[in-house]
Amino acid sequence: MIDSASLLAVLPELILTAGGLILMLIAAYGGDATARLVNWLSVLTLAIAGLALSTSLAHGPDAFDGLVRADAFSVFAKALIYGAGAAAILLAPRYFLVGGALRAEYPVLILFSSIGMGMMVSAGDLLTLYVGLEMQSLAAYVLASFMRQDERSSEAGLKYFVLGSLASGILLYGSALLYGFTGGTSFDGIAVALSDGVSKGELFGLVFVLAGLAFKISAVPFHMWTPDVYEGAPTPVTTFFASAPKVAAIGLTVRVAIEALGPAGLDWQQVVIFVALASILFGAVAAIGQTNIKRLMAYSSINNVGFALIGLATGTPAGAAATMSYMAIYVVMTIGGFACILQMRDAEGRPVETIASLAGLSRSRQGLAAALAIFMFSMAGIPPLFGFWAKFLVFDAAVAAGLTALAAFGIAMSVIGAFYYLKIIKTMYFDEPAAPYEARGGAVENIILTACAVVIVFGYFLNPVLDKASAAAAASLF
Amino acid sequence: MSGFPILSLMMAVPMAGAIACLFAGANQARWIALVATLVDLVLGVILWMNFDQSGTAAQWQFQEYAPIFGRFAWALGIDGIALLLIALTVFLMPICIGASWIAIEKRVPEYMAAFLFMEVLMIGVFTAQDLYLFYIMFEAGLIPMYLIIGIWGGADRIYASYKFFLYTLLGSVLMLIAMMWMVHEAGTTDIPTLMAYHFDPHIQTWLWLAFFASFAVKMPMWPVHTWLPDAHVQAPTAGSVILAGVLLKMGGYGFIRFSLPMFPEASAQLAPLVWGLSMVAVVYTSLVALVQSDMKKLIAYSSVAHMAIVTVGLFAFNQAGIEGAMMVMLGHGLVSGALFLCVGVIYDRLHTREISRYGGLSINMPKYAVLFMLFTMASVGLPGTSNFVGEFLSLMGIYQASSWVALVCTTGIILGAAYMLYLYRRIAYGEQKNADAAAMPDLSAREIWLLAPIAAAVLWMGVYPESFLAPMRSDIRALEARVASARPAGDSQIKMGAAVPAAEAAHHEEAPAHGEAH
Numbered sequence: 001m002i003d004s005a006s007l008l009a010v011l012p013e014l015i016l017t018a019g020g021l022i023l024m025l026i027a028a029y030g031g032d033a034t035a036r037l038v039n040w041l042s043v044l045t046l047a048i049a050g051l052a053l054s055t056s057l058a059h060g061p062d063a064f065d066g067l068v069r070a071d072a073f074s075v076f077a078k079a080l081i082y083g084a085g086a087a088a089i090l091l092a093p094r095y096f097l098v099g100g101a102l103r104a105e106y107p108v109l110i111l112f113s114s115i116g117m118g119m120m121v122s123a124g125d126l127l128t129l130y131v132g133l134e135m136q137s138l139a140a141y142v143l144a145s146f147m148r149q150d151e152r153s154s155e156a157g158l159k160y161f162v163l164g165s166l167a168s169g170i171l172l173y174g175s176a177l178l179y180g181f182t183g184g185t186s187f188d189g190i191a192v193a194l195s196d197g198v199s200k201g202e203l204f205g206l207v208f209v210l211a212g213l214a215f216k217i218s219a220v221p222f223h224m225w226t227p228d229v230y231e232g233a234p235t236p237v238t239t240f241f242a243s244a245p246k247v248a249a250i251g252l253t254v255r256v257a258i259e260a261l262g263p264a265g266l267d268w269q270q271v272v273i274f275v276a277l278a279s280i281l282f283g284a285v286a287a288i289g290q291t292n293i294k295r296l297m298a299y300s301s302i303n304n305v306g307f308a309l310i311g312l313a314t315g316t317p318a319g320a321a322a323t324m325s326y327m328a329i330y331v332v333m334t335i336g337g338f339a340c341i342l343q344m345r346d347a348e349g350r351p352v353e354t355i356a357s358l359a360g361l362s363r364s365r366q367g368l369a370a371a372l373a374i375f376m377f378s379m380a381g382i383p384p385l386f387g388f389w390a391k392f393l394v395f396d397a398a399v400a401a402g403l404t405a406l407a408a409f410g411i412a413m414s415v416i417g418a419f420y421y422l423k424i425i426k427t428m429y430f431d432e433p434a435a436p437y438e439a440r441g442g443a444v445e446n447i448i449l450t451a452c453a454v455v456i457v458f459g460y461f462l463n464p465v466l467d468k469a470s471a472a473a474a475a476s477l478f
Numbered sequence: 479m480s481g482f483p484i485l486s487l488m489m490a491v492p493m494a495g496a497i498a499c500l501f502a503g504a505n506q507a508r509w510i511a512l513v514a515t516l517v518d519l520v521l522g523v524i525l526w527m528n529f530d531q532s533g534t535a536a537q538w539q540f541q542e543y544a545p546i547f548g549r550f551a552w553a554l555g556i557d558g559i560a561l562l563l564i565a566l567t568v569f570l571m572p573i574c575i576g577a578s579w580i581a582i583e584k585r586v587p588e589y590m591a592a593f594l595f596m597e598v599l600m601i602g603v604f605t606a607q608d609l610y611l612f613y614i615m616f617e618a619g620l621i622p623m624y625l626i627i628g629i630w631g632g633a634d635r636i637y638a639s640y641k642f643f644l645y646t647l648l649g650s651v652l653m654l655i656a657m658m659w660m661v662h663e664a665g666t667t668d669i670p671t672l673m674a675y676h677f678d679p680h681i682q683t684w685l686w687l688a689f690f691a692s693f694a695v696k697m698p699m700w701p702v703h704t705w706l707p708d709a710h711v712q713a714p715t716a717g718s719v720i721l722a723g724v725l726l727k728m729g730g731y732g733f734i735r736f737s738l739p740m741f742p743e744a745s746a747q748l749a750p751l752v753w754g755l756s757m758v759a760v761v762y763t764s765l766v767a768l769v770q771s772d773m774k775k776l777i778a779y780s781s782v783a784h785m786a787i788v789t790v791g792l793f794a795f796n797q798a799g800i801e802g803a804m805m806v807m808l809g810h811g812l813v814s815g816a817l818f819l820c821v822g823v824i825y826d827r828l829h830t831r832e833i834s835r836y837g838g839l840s841i842n843m844p845k846y847a848v849l850f851m852l853f854t855m856a857s858v859g860l861p862g863t864s865n866f867v868g869e870f871l872s873l874m875g876i877y878q879a880s881s882w883v884a885l886v887c888t889t890g891i892i893l894g895a896a897y898m899l900y901l902y903r904r905i906a907y908g909e910q911k912n913a914d915a916a917a918m919p920d921l922s923a924r925e926i927w928l929l930a931p932i933a934a935a936v937l938w939m940g941v942y943p944e945s946f947l948a949p950m951r952s953d954i955r956a957l958e959a960r961v962a963s964a965r966p967a968g969d970s971q972i973k974m975g976a977a978v979p980a981a982e983a984a985h986h987e988e989a990p991a992h993g994e995a996h
Binding site: 426 | 546547549585610613614615617620621624625628636648652654655658659662
């Protein structure tokens with residue numbers, strides 16, 4: 001039944017849809033000359049959609065008979081997604097200009113992807129979940145191969161598509177099993193059916209759904225696509241992949257695990273714990289040998305997802321809140337980090353991706369080096385930077401839930417991760433200078449970078465707000 | 479002074495200086511750093527003068543509390559123990575800046591900013607009254623120190639900086655998990671409250687071990703000391719001074735502030751472990767120091783040996799031992815800092831740390847030889863110098879707990895005399911076998927200004943230690959009362975009383991648990 005309350009509850013998605021369609025028309029008729037205009041209008045659309053979040057919250061939590069949820073959780077996740085999407089749009093033009101691919105479709109695709117991501121985090125039903133996921137993924141496949149002439153980009157797109165389809169298949173199979181054995185597709189219905197014990201068929205469905213989701217969040221052992229796609233995709237697209245879809249997929253995983261599979265908590269908890277620890281360890285160890293910074297960031301994202309999942313593994317409201325806080329801080333660090341990586345351009349303005357080229361950056365570009373060092377120390381979880389607080393929250397939740405051994409093991413492995421972040425700082429600060437980069441970064445890049453750095457350095461003052469928002473988000477799941 | 483946030487101000491001054499340095503030129507940065515550290519020194523003096531050290535005074539003074547970080551608060555406050563360590567910090571910082579005045583030529587603004595930031599964090603560690611705030615300050619020190627060693631260090635600096643960073647990080651992370659557990663158990667992050675909280679003795683063992691992992695690395699205790707010689711040797715002179723002078727003291731401070739009062743039962747239970755490691759450290763690292771050919775490495779190993787005296791003093795569970803441990807920490811902070819400065823003085827002239835490249839310096843550098851001699855003697859623990867007081871009290875304290883430990887650790891004094899005098903002989907005495915070393919000029923006015931204040935403080939501590947014992951006496955008495963219930967039975971059973979014939983006094987092995995007095 002379609003009623004006005006339901007429509008208002010999905011107002012952000014409606015705005016994005018309308019904005020996306022109109023901008024696509026502009027792009028189609030105006031051609032690439034309109035690229036910059038479309039860029040700004042897309043950011044504006046995302047901003048308006050962000051403002052509409054409060055409307056959607058007021059008309060939630062259930063819309064369309066529970067197919068869609070407009071609760072504090074979805075609002076929290078969507079705010080991050082829209083912010084990350086806007087940053088990915090703003091950071092792009094300069095990169096594409098050099099590569100000769102400044103096209104107006106890019107921001108539009110991000111808008112469509114954002115609609116999908118919004119649906120993912122507000123899904124209340126396996127069907128909405130799947131539609132949202134596919135909508136996000138289809139746009140993402142195109143984005144990965146956005147530089148058509150570039151071999152690596154096309155390869156990344158193809159790889160992403162093939163493996164992504166496989167994952168969707170697995171997820172769909174799991175959904176079908178869950179539907180078959182529980183008799184419903186709504187999360188609430190599944191939860192009710194699971195509460196009288198978990199049958200073998202339901203267990204299979206649960207494992208397949210989690211495996212499909214693990215692929216989307218690029219958790220070990222379903223991470224193999226990540227380094228190749230992150231390396232091959234154009235850097236602004238990598239920025240996007242590492243931020244917004246990560247939040248959406250983690251948000252979706254949290255929601256499915258708690259709302260739909262909550263009664264089977266003990267069954268999925270072991271899976272999540274294994275995936276979390278494996279991701280932390282593998283992400284850290286495999287990153288050590290990398291020479292390409294985008295590949296390194298890919299492993300770093302695998303590593304970070306592992307930490308975020310520790311919050312989920314507790315299965316408590318505090319844990320879910322910690323996971324979402326983790327993602328919020330992670331998004332800021334990632335966007336800031338990529339804003340630095342995007343500035344790695346040689347004297348002619350061509351992008352450079354090797355870690356070795358960062359050598360001696362602290363002497364040629366002091367500010368850039370300091371910013372990247374801040375993000376790297378923060379990712380390594382060294383206080384007083386905000387990345388420490390992200391890790392603190394998930395481990396604190398684990399300790400509170402009695403998973404002290406998990407917390408101790410996870411935090412000990414974070415030391416391995418610190419090593420490769422330190423390697424970047426060492427390259428920038430201790431090594432003799434390599435060929436210098438372009439003397440100045442773009443204004444937009446610098447603004448985004450500075451904003452992220454300020455949040456990472458002074459983030460603790462945001463603690464009261466973040467605590468409240470993430471607690472409200474988590475509370476709406478239970 | 480009540481109500482005035484002097485502790486926050488003491489952290490704000492160097493922080494502002496650090497930021498200003500980043501935007502200044504090389505020479506400006508030097509002056510900014512010097513002024514900021516001197517202002518902090520003045521504030522430190524004001525702090526000490528306003529500190530109420532009468533027996534009836536409140537244990538925690540200059541408290542500040544602002545719950546602005548959600549789960550934890552900006553809670554500061556000091557007792558006498560923290561006061562002395564803060565005083566040590568603010569005293570050494572201007573000297574460090576002065577020592578880097580000429581020696582550091584490249585990237586001066588960043589260097590000064592790193593040092594000032596380090597000062598903020600060191601003061602933060604000693605003043606934090608919130609568990610998580612303490613952890614943040616404690617860990618954050620890794621960042622500036624990593625940069626100081628890595629950018630301005632010697633030839634093998636990168637290896638040393640990694641080793642320093644990862645070693646200490648691995649040690650600390652487990653402590654964080656233990657802290658989280660404690661906060662969930664006790665429901666507060668307030669350190670004074672936690673110091674009085676009674677944790678289940680079975681859990682205490684685990685918590686104690688987690689904290690021990692961190693503090694033992696920081697201290698450093700054998701066998702996790704291996705990062706220290708590397709870090710010391712590679713760090714620039716001022717980096718070594720601050721590392722030996724203050725950073726190592728964070729480990730000892732941690733034991734005093736956390737391990738002993740929060741987990742008294744576990745401390746008593748695991749004291750033999752600490753004693754054992756300390757005994758090995760005293761003897762083993764002293765012997766290692768004896769055969770070093772690198773001056774900085776020798777002093778680094780001697781630091782490990784001295785810190786072992788600190789740990790035995792702390793785990794003696796009595797006032798003498800803990801007071802002694804504090805005095806060794808303060809004395810060692812001054813003396814090892816001064817020794818690293820002395821090494822720096824001749825390193826700046828000849829650019830080598832090889833002991834054999836020097837010789838007969840007392841001929842061409844008499845002023846240097848006098849000051850170096852004073853610090854050598856202080857390091858040996860000669861009466862009248864700072865280290866004597868501390869070592870004597872520590873060993874007296876541990877003798878009441880275990881005479882065997884006292885016996886083994888006392889050999890450290892003899893071995894210490896051996897390696898320090900041997901070092902001094904090779905550098906200052908003998909023939910001037912190297913022409914370039916013989917041509918070195920004596921101390922400049924700047925260098926005298928760096929070493930003279932430390933020399934004065936060392937003598938002051940040695941001649942009139944009461945100035946330093948008075949502020950912490952009641953705090954250590956409170957600590958002793960806190961751990962009294964768990965104190966392990968001593969084996970020496972000293973009894974005060976009427977003179978006893980010698981033959982009787984010798985046999986007291988089987989006597990009951992507690993001596994009457996000590």
